[in-house]
Amino acid sequence: MNTLTIKRRVMIPMRAGKVMxxxxxxxxxxSGKEHIAIHCEGVSLEKSKVPLVRLHSECLTGDVFGSGRCDCGEQLDEAIDLINEQGGYILYLRQxxxxxxxxxxxxxxxxxxQGYDTYQANEMLHLPDDGRDFSVAAEMLKALGLGNVRLLTNNPDKAEQLINNGITVDDIVPTGVHVNKHNRQYLETKAKRKQHTIILGDG
Known part of the structure; x- marks a missing residue:
């Protein structure tokens, strides 16, 4: 991974201007992926000096079209709300x-x-369980001048990759569990196979 530098900063109002x-x-x-950082200053008087950071991998079906097969759209909405309140960054990764x-x-x-879980399906397609590389996120944080973060995630691999690439994770803030009848098995599989910190009720 090459050393990254900031190319452009642009202010964009989101959600009808309620979030700048x-x-x-x-x-x-x-890589040509065009990853982006999204920064909110934070509006809460209680905001931490260490920024809250969400590493969010692109999910067209969930982020844009509200797919019920995953929880990506809900997690992105949650991240926008929390980071707008507390201050920090969403790193939107094109993965x-x-x-x-x-x-x-x-x-x-x-x-x-046909009944296979998400990891079995990838294996049948001769694809990795998880092909994401979060080292680019570490380089983005370094370009932004950040060495310490509070990480918004249920995925231990994200924290491990950041730490291995020189970023100090001061705290891990768990995301909410956004479960429905379509994604329950998917979430259960992530918890069992990849140790995501997800606790599901009996619904």
């Missing part, structure tokens, strides 16, 4: 389908409809 965020692009990433891409994700969905 600074979108930051970067130079130096030769669709845990890094396998949109078309491959749809192929995996078709296999899941």
């Amino acid at each position: 965020a600074e979108f930051v692009s970067f130079n130096g990433d030769d 669709e389908g845990r890094g396998i891409g949109l078309y491959a994700k749809l192929e995996a969905y078709a296999l899941q409809d």
